[in-house]
Amino acid sequence: MRKAEIVVAFFFVAIGIIAIVDAVRLSFGWGPSGPESGFFPFYLGLGTLICSAVVLTKGFKEFKKEGSGKRLIPEGGLKPILWVLVPSAGMVVLTEFVGLHIAAAIFLVFYMRAVGKIRWVTVILVSILLPASLFVVFDKLFLIPLPTGMWGSKLIPF
Amino acid sequence: MVENLHQLLAGISIAIQPGNFLIALIGLVLGVIVGVLPGLGGANGVAILIPLTVTMRPVPGIILLSSIYWGALYGGSITSILFNIPGEPWSVATTFDGYPLAKKGKAGKALVMAFLSHGVGAVFGIIMLSFFAPIIAEFALKFGPAEIFSVMMLTFSAFVGLGGKSPSKTLVSIFFGFILAAVGMDIVTGQLRMTFGSVDLMGGFNFIVAVIGLFGLGEIFLTVEEGLKMEGISAKVTLKDIAEGSRALVVHWKTVVMGALVGCWMGLKPGGATPASFMAYGFAKQAAKNKDEFGQGASAGIIAPEAAAHAAGTSATLPMITLGIPGSPTMAVIMGGLMIFGLLPGPMLFKEHADFVWGLIGSCWVGNFIGLFIVLAFTPLFAAVLKIRFAILMPAIVYVCAIGAYAVNNRMIDIYYMIIFGVLGYAFKKLDYPLAPMVLALVLGDMAEAAMRQALIMGHGSPLIFFKPPIALPIMIAAIIIFFMPTISQLLKKKQSSVGAG
Numbered sequence: 242m243r244k245a246e247i248v249v250a251f252f253f254v255a256i257g258i259i260a261i262v263d264a265v266r267l268s269f270g271w272g273p274s275g276p277e278s279g280f281f282p283f284y285l286g287l288g289t290l291i292c293s294a295v296v297l298t299k300g301f302k303e304f305k306k307e308g309s310g311k312r313l314i315p316e317g318g319l320k321p322i323l324w325v326l327v328p329s330a331g332m333v334v335l336t337e338f339v340g341l342h343i344a345a346a347i348f349l350v351f352y353m354r355a356v357g358k359i360r361w362v363t364v365i366l367v368s369i370l371l372p373a374s375l376f377v378v379f380d381k382l383f384l385i386p387l388p389t390g391m392w393g394s395k396l397i398p399f
Numbered sequence: 400m401v402e403n404l405h406q407l408l409a410g411i412s413i414a415i416q417p418g419n420f421l422i423a424l425i426g427l428v429l430g431v432i433v434g435v436l437p438g439l440g441g442a443n444g445v446a447i448l449i450p451l452t453v454t455m456r457p458v459p460g461i462i463l464l465s466s467i468y469w470g471a472l473y474g475g476s477i478t479s480i481l482f483n484i485p486g487e488p489w490s491v492a493t494t495f496d497g498y499p500l501a502k503k504g505k506a507g508k509a510l511v512m513a514f515l516s517h518g519v520g521a522v523f524g525i526i527m528l529s530f531f532a533p534i535i536a537e538f539a540l541k542f543g544p545a546e547i548f549s550v551m552m553l554t555f556s557a558f559v560g561l562g563g564k565s566p567s568k569t570l571v572s573i574f575f576g577f578i579l580a581a582v583g584m585d586i587v588t589g590q591l592r593m594t595f596g597s598v599d600l601m602g603g604f605n606f607i608v609a610v611i612g613l614f615g616l617g618e619i620f621l622t623v624e625e626g627l628k629m630e631g632i633s634a635k636v637t638l639k640d641i642a643e644g645s646r647a648l649v650v651h652w653k654t655v656v657m658g659a660l661v662g663c664w665m666g667l668k669p670g671g672a673t674p675a676s677f678m679a680y681g682f683a684k685q686a687a688k689n690k691d692e693f694g695q696g697a698s699a700g701i702i703a704p705e706a707a708a709h710a711a712g713t714s715a716t717l718p719m720i721t722l723g724i725p726g727s728p729t730m731a732v733i734m735g736g737l738m739i740f741g742l743l744p745g746p747m748l749f750k751e752h753a754d755f756v757w758g759l760i761g762s763c764w765v766g767n768f769i770g771l772f773i774v775l776a777f778t779p780l781f782a783a784v785l786k787i788r789f790a791i792l793m794p795a796i797v798y799v800c801a802i803g804a805y806a807v808n809n810r811m812i813d814i815y816y817m818i819i820f821g822v823l824g825y826a827f828k829k830l831d832y833p834l835a836p837m838v839l840a841l842v843l844g845d846m847a848e849a850a851m852r853q854a855l856i857m858g859h860g861s862p863l864i865f866f867k868p869p870i871a872l873p874i875m876i877a878a879i880i881i882f883f884m885p886t887i888s889q890l891l892k893k894k895q896s897s898v899g900a901g
Contacts, residue, residue, distance in 0.1 A: 245826065245829070246830055249826055249827075249832075253571050256575060257574075260578050263592060267585075272588075274587065274588070275852050275853075275855060275860075276852050276855055277588070278588045279592075281577075281581060281848045281851065282578065282581045282592060282593070285574050285577045285578050285581065286574075288570065288574045289571060289575060292567045292568075292570040292571045292574065293571050295567040296571065313829055313830075314829075315624065318625075319624075321623040321624060322623055322825075325623055325793065326818075328794075329797050329821075330818055332797070332798075332801070333815060333818060336801075336814065341801060341802065341805065345794075345798040348794055348797070348798065349794045349798070352790060352793065352794040353790050353794065356790050357788055357789075357791065358790075359788060359790055367795075371795055371798070372798075375798070375799070379451075379802060379806070383450075383454050385451070385453075385454075385806050385809075387802060388805055388814075
């Protein structure tokens with residue numbers, strides 16, 4: 242837990258530094274039309290830097306005193322998370338090629354079969370009916386075109 | 400006052416027009432489902448459906464969004480009573496007594512009491528909304544940029560002082576939200592900020608995408624990590640349950656009123672619903688004659704937090720429509736919906752779009768009442784949603800979240816952001832960085848910056864403008880006091896204990 246605490250605090254320190262550097266580039270003083278572009282971000286960055294430094298030193302102190310403490314992700318917790326995260330990310334990447342609905346159908350089949358061990362009948366019904374109904378609602382009824390990817394429009398020629 | 404009553408009636412008549420009524424029904428059913436499912440809260444449900452409302456006119460659109468919210472408020476109690484899993488953070492307090500009572504075979508009674516308390520809480524909240532909103536809006540018309548900025552300061556200092564989390568982490572959350580909001584083009588000078596030459600970053604970060612990632616995916620990661628087991632108590636709500644539940648409500652009428660009032664008061668502050676439910680539970684326990692009953696299925700232990708949560712959820716509408724400052728992530732998302740309709744929440748909304756505002760308030764009345772009947776009649780059906788295997792629900796939720804994230808701006812990059820925000824949301828939740836102030840900062844970022852710049856220009860660069868009497872000064876003083884509240888109370892405690900020791 243404490244290691245993760247320190248890593249996340251470093252992440253915020255970096256964000257603060259980025260904001261300040263960018264604000265300095267834009268200049269953060271008083272221009273002809275009032276405060277310049279970097280004015281607000283400069284103080285935001287400064288604030289982030291100070292507060293995350295406080296979190297960081299606290300984290301380091303506790304780390305030295307009491308060791309790393311509890312794990313951020315409990316034993317056996319990481320696997321199910323990766324089982325969600327990796328296929329979800331895979332779905333997004335796949336969307337670039339075949340469009341969201343088809344990618345989601347593949348994702349549904351994969352997760353239901355590989356993780357849920359659900360009967361094939363249910364798997365096939367859900368992964369056809371759900372994308373089909375969402376396609377009708379969004380793309381057809383409400384005319385919100387969802388991403389089709391490179392080949393999606395050819396794969397669903399409606 | 401009479402004029403307001405008149406407008407309220409006009410608003411209710413807008414809300415019960417057949418088309419709007421139907422939309423409210425759909426919204427409520429969706430909302431209850433969203434509230435029942437852990438990992439798909441009110442903020443998320445509204446965020447995902449915002450793209451659908453773009454094609455609607457403003458009044459039906461806002462009715463849909465707010466109905467989802469009311470539905471989610473009701474739905475949270477079903478999960479907490481029948482499954483001992485809080486569907487929403489504000490129903491945690493309900494699990495203390497709701498689940499034990501349901502285990503004793505009184506699930507129906509527990510649900511009825513929860514729903515009726517919600518109804519009463521809603522009435523208190525809406526009465527306050529109906530009568531105070533016009534007054535506050537009238538007053539807020541006098542606000543200039545300095546005053547608006549000071550109200551925002553008050554909002555964020557409430558998160559630091561009253562949020563109960565580490566002040567430095569809360570501040571980091573707020574600053575991070577504001578920094579994300581600043582990415583992209585500066586509206587005043589047209590310069591690009593923190594884009595580093597990337598075209599994708601030029602569009603900035605949309606807070607709806609952030610909400611879907613932080614609250615939707617983040618919540619799913621938390622759920623799978625804990626290895627969620629759904630062992631529910633099946634329940635039917637019979638007429639006898641309704642009779643018993645209503646009788647209990649009459650017996651405990653003081654608890655109901657207390658809970659509702661606590662809720663109304665806490666709801667005005669940001670992030671109020673959850674602390675309100677815990678406070679009301681604590682008060683009810685203190686006031687009870689038989690304290691041992693609490694935790695074993697005490698009626699008052701269900702009534703108080705539920706009434707408070709719903710009253711708080713309703714009264715949170717007040718600062719949003721009168722000042723343009725949302726008190727909770729869900730309200731922030733609803734406000735984002737208003738902005739998509741081209742309506743800027745704030746005092747001018749009452750002047751320029753009175754019919755819209757009163758339509759919204761009218762739909763609060765109508766939506767909460769139909770919601771009550773829907774949950775009373777169809778609870779078994781909603782509980783059945785939770786019987787669906789998680790391996791089916793989870794990918795479906797991720798899919799719907801991706802649709803919502805994409806459809807906000809029709810940008811592919813937003814789906815990637817959603818996944819990143821999901822991972823961030825998980826890490827922040829685990830390390831106790833509060834998410835609500837971050838979302839609020841992301842929503843209010845541009846407005847806060849514009850207000851601050853205008854105020855500074857008016858004050859010729861002097862920050863003293865933020866302390867200008869008569870309006871900005873007291874608000875700023877209140878903000879500073881609330882900000883240092885934890886420190887002050889600690890000092891007082893030390894003093895007391897040292898006096899006691901001496």
